[in-house]
Amino acid sequence: MARYSCESQSVALITLTNPPVNALSYAVRQGILAGLRKASADPAVKSVVLCGANGKFCAGAEISEFNSDPTRRLPMLVDIINLMEKSDKPVVAAIEGVALGGGLEVALGCHYRIAQCQAKVGLPEVTLGILPGAGGTQRLPRLVGVNAALDIITSGRHMLASEALKLGIVDEIVDSNTVEAAIALAKKAEGLPIGPRRICSKTVQCPDNLEAILDEATKKIKKQARGALSPLVCIQAVRMATQLPFSEGMKKERELFNTLVTSGQASALRYAFFAQRAVEKWTTPSGNWKTAVALPIHTAAVIGLGTMGRGITVSLVKAGIPVIALEDNQRQLDIGKKAVEALLGQVAQKLEPPENKNDSNLLSRVKYTLNFAELRDVDLVIEAVFEDMMLKKGVFRKLTAVCKPEAFLCTNTSGLDVDQIASVTTRPERVIGTHFFAPAHVMKLLEVVRGHRTSPQTIGTVMKLAKALNKIGVVVGNCPGFVGNRMLAPYSENACFLLEEGSQPEEVDRVLEEFGFAMGLFRVIDLSGLDVGWRSRREKGLTGPELPPGTPPRSRNGKRYCPIPDLLVENGRLGQKTGKGWYQYVKPGGRVSSPDPWIQDFLKSYRLTHNIKTRYIDQDEIIERCLYPLINEGFKILEEDIAAGPEDIDIIYIYGYGWPKHTGGPMYYAWTVGLPKVLSKLEKYSEAYPDVPSMKPSNLLRKLVSNGSPSPSQWRTVTRPSNSKL
Numbered sequence: 001m002a003r004y005s006c007e008s009q010s011v012a013l014i015t016l017t018n019p020p021v022n023a024l025s026y027a028v029r030q031g032i033l034a035g036l037r038k039a040s041a042d043p044a045v046k047s048v049v050l051c052g053a054n055g056k057f058c059a060g061a062e063i064s065e066f067n068s069d070p071t072r073r074l075p076m077l078v079d080i081i082n083l084m085e086k087s088d089k090p091v092v093a094a095i096e097g098v099a100l101g102g103g104l105e106v107a108l109g110c111h112y113r114i115a116q117c118q119a120k121v122g123l124p125e126v127t128l129g130i131l132p133g134a135g136g137t138q139r140l141p142r143l144v145g146v147n148a149a150l151d152i153i154t155s156g157r158h159m160l161a162s163e164a165l166k167l168g169i170v171d172e173i174v175d176s177n178t179v180e181a182a183i184a185l186a187k188k189a190e191g192l193p194i195g196p197r198r199i200c201s202k203t204v205q206c207p208d209n210l211e212a213i214l215d216e217a218t219k220k221i222k223k224q225a226r227g228a229l230s231p232l233v234c235i236q237a238v239r240m241a242t243q244l245p246f247s248e249g250m251k252k253e254r255e256l257f258n259t260l261v262t263s264g265q266a267s268a269l270r271y272a273f274f275a276q277r278a279v280e281k282w283t284t285p286s287g288n289w290k291t292a293v294a295l296p297i298h299t300a301a302v303i304g305l306g307t308m309g310r311g312i313t314v315s316l317v318k319a320g321i322p323v324i325a326l327e328d329n330q331r332q333l334d335i336g337k338k339a340v341e342a343l344l345g346q347v348a349q350k351l352e353p354p355e356n357k358n359d360s361n362l363l364s365r366v367k368y369t370l371n372f373a374e375l376r377d378v379d380l381v382i383e384a385v386f387e388d389m390m391l392k393k394g395v396f397r398k399l400t401a402v403c404k405p406e407a408f409l410c411t412n413t414s415g416l417d418v419d420q421i422a423s424v425t426t427r428p429e430r431v432i433g434t435h436f437f438a439p440a441h442v443m444k445l446l447e448v449v450r451g452h453r454t455s456p457q458t459i460g461t462v463m464k465l466a467k468a469l470n471k472i473g474v475v476v477g478n479c480p481g482f483v484g485n486r487m488l489a490p491y492s493e494n495a496c497f498l499l500e501e502g503s504q505p506e507e508v509d510r511v512l513e514e515f516g517f518a519m520g521l522f523r524v525i526d527l528s529g530l531d532v533g534w535r536s537r538r539e540k541g542l543t544g545p546e547l548p549p550g551t552p553p554r555s556r557n558g559k560r561y562c563p564i565p566d567l568l569v570e571n572g573r574l575g576q577k578t579g580k581g582w583y584q585y586v587k588p589g590g591r592v593s594s595p596d597p598w599i600q601d602f603l604k605s606y607r608l609t610h611n612i613k614t615r616y617i618d619q620d621e622i623i624e625r626c627l628y629p630l631i632n633e634g635f636k637i638l639e640e641d642i643a644a645g646p647e648d649i650d651i652i653y654i655y656g657y658g659w660p661k662h663t664g665g666p667m668y669y670a671w672t673v674g675l676p677k678v679l680s681k682l683e684k685y686s687e688a689y690p691d692v693p694s695m696k697p698s699n700l701l702r703k704l705v706s707n708g709s710p711s712p713s714q715w716r717t718v719t720r721p722s723n724s725k726l
């Protein structure tokens with residue numbers, strides 16, 4: 001709803017009231033409309049101020065209403081904004097907290113905008129698979145020009161009030177008392193001409209190189225948001241603003257909006273929006289966020305300053321948490337320190353003034369040491385040494401001895417048993433897995449691995465820490481590879497089988513990238529290094545000198561095995577770091593890849609040696625054989641209760657593995673493909689490849705299909721897990 005009151009006699013105040021974020025629900029829209037009509041009819045009212053209750057202007061449309069009954073869509077927001085803009089009494093927006101999406105569109109329909117300096121504004125509709133459909137694509141280019149409007153609308157980014165002021169989106173910023181300042185401004189505006197303040201009456205300043213700008217934006221989107229429809233349609237809408245009069249542009253905007261809002265991508269993105277919020281409300285049988293009181297983390301330590309430790313250190317420092325970084329020897333400490341300082345330098349450059357003036361502030365938050373005794377007072381430790389159980393146990397023994405009893409002990413292991421690590425401590429309830437993703441200061445995901453004895457308070461504290469680090473924490477159970485890496489194994493295994501049977505790495509990658517992955521699988525492996533997987537296979541006894549003599553090259557323990565990745569490592573092809581992997585690079589450490597004729601020859605002779613008949617493998621088969629076993633593993637994970645629900649798996653894949661968000665994540669995607677189809681394909685491949693267990697359909701998938709393939713939100717109700725590990 002919206003509250004109406006009269007301030008200082010001549011100013012009407014309309015307060016949007018729909019906690020927690022004053023989204024523009026049916027009742028709020030009705031309230032604004034009623035308020036505007038009342039103000040218009042009251043001769044004593046000379047101006048209007050629009051604000052939001054509880055320090056939040058408005059976070060835009062009520063997202064859950066997109067699926068609702070069309071009769072409840074009236075009054076339309078777009079009509080309310082038009083009416084407001086036409087008003088002959090000046091309307092001032094008092095922006096506190098957020099003005100996002102429809103919220104900013106409302107503000108753009110006002111004649112003046114004042115923002116509190118911490119407020120954030122933006123048009124994030126694109127992240128929901130739609131476009132700003134209440135005039136945003138037509139008003140913003142008129143206000144800030146084509147370049148800035150394209151950037152804001154196609155990225156969906158939230159910007160601080162200071163940037164909005166520079167761009168001219170807001171007229172004034174204040175430190176506090178925003179509503180009072182807006183009322184004062186409204187009074188000043190009474191009697192001033194309103195015409196020039198109406199954005200709809202402005203013309204778009206068209207740059208000479210408009211076509212080049214639009215082309216450039218299109219290219220950038222196609223590269224950055226592969227397969228996503230809405231950013232491209234947003235560009236079309238901005239183009240309309242440059243070509244058509246306002247009212248015609250608005251009609252086009254509506255047409256384009258209507259197409260997008262009913263698309264599968266928009267549904268998937270809405271699912272992802274709510275899934276992200278659902279996973280943050282983690283729960284386990286022994287407690288949840290409601291009962292667990294998270295403790296504050298004032299100081300932290302990071303053990304091991306390799307690839308991950310550096311990023312984790314930077315992530316903590318960025319969140320204002322001082323870090324003691326510990327290494328094994330002086331040389332590694334010096335190398336790690338240099339790397340952390342370089343990363344912090346980059347972070348400082350991106351900070352808003354005055355924090356970016358010098359980076360010494362950030363640098364001073366890290367202390368480097370070789371001495372465990374220095375960790376005695378820290379609140380939390382994150383271990384990031386080599387992936388070696390003996391080594392990690394040794395580190396946790398030392399930590400138990402030196403850290404205060406209430407300190408939380410976290411491991412960044414990417415798949416080792418958290419319970420085993422906890423078993424060497426005297427405080428297993430305070431031990432937890434914090435699985436960051438590389439680069440750790442950039443990637444949004446934190447897989448939070450709960451051991452059998454981890455306490456709800458430990459989970460709660462780490463989940464709160466995730467939020468402070470600007471990451472999305474997802475609580476999962478403890479099993480080899482947890483959720484993310486466990487699902488990755490069948491994906492990579494089956495992608496390699498495709499190479500044996502006739503595909504090339506670049507063909508598989510092209511199909512995956514066209515599907516929407518930021519990077520194809522083989523490109524990703526080149527980036528992280530082929531030796532990582534090789535070490536883990538060697539640990540498991542699948543390759544390396546310990547392999548018993550006479551082991552068949554393409555089989556392990558009765559299951560199909562592809563030795564190609566091992567052969568590449570043995571040939572020194574470790575990926576980008578050696579300049580050769582699945583692709584070739586101009587030099588070691590190079591980033592630009594090209595298909596390598598060596599790989600083609602190698603695959604040819606490998607197939608000949610093993611007498612493998614090759615055939616053409618089409619796009620559909622590549623997708624099915626790469627992604628369906630990954631999804632199948634996801635169902636097994638749900639069956640074992642390693643993940644609380646499909647939403648958790650989807651968020652892990654979207655934010656940790658570059659899965660295209662506009663498909664909703666692997667489990668939601670499976671549902672949109674049709675669970676019966678996924679099941680029948682897995683059955684087909686399982687029959688064709690009986691020695692590939694990852695193709696054998698999971699029981700949960702079968703149960704869901706026989707229960708009529710309900711939507712992911714209902715999967716839990718269909719079948720309760722029998723052997724819960726969460």
Ligand code: CAA
Pocket residue numbers: 020021023059060061062063064077098100101102103105124125128131132133134274277278
């Ligand atoms: N509609 C419905 N619910 C919303 C909402 C919205 N626009 N924005 C936030 N919420 C809900 C969340 O689901 C969450 O609910 P629960 O507590 O029940 O889980 C609650 O508000 C708080 O949200 P967050 O947990 O995200 O809180 P936060 O403080 O971390 O972030 C925020 C606040 C920045 C506003 C963030 O919620 C956000 O980005 N919201 C979405 C903004 C957006 O995309 N707006 C565009 C909507 S589309 C549109 O506006 C188009 C149009 O007009 C035609």
Ligand code: NAI
Pocket residue numbers: 303304305306307308309326327328329332336384385386387388391395412413414415435436437438528
């Ligand atoms: P790395 O090899 O880059 O770095 C490990 C660091 O630990 C080295 O600097 C080493 O000197 C240090 N170290 C070894 N023993 C030590 C000890 N006793 N005390 C202090 N420091 C010690 O390894 P990386 O890649 O950073 O991995 C670390 C952990 O993170 C592993 O468990 C790995 O599985 C996990 N991980 C790795 C990811 C990646 O992409 N590299 C992603 C997610 C998790």
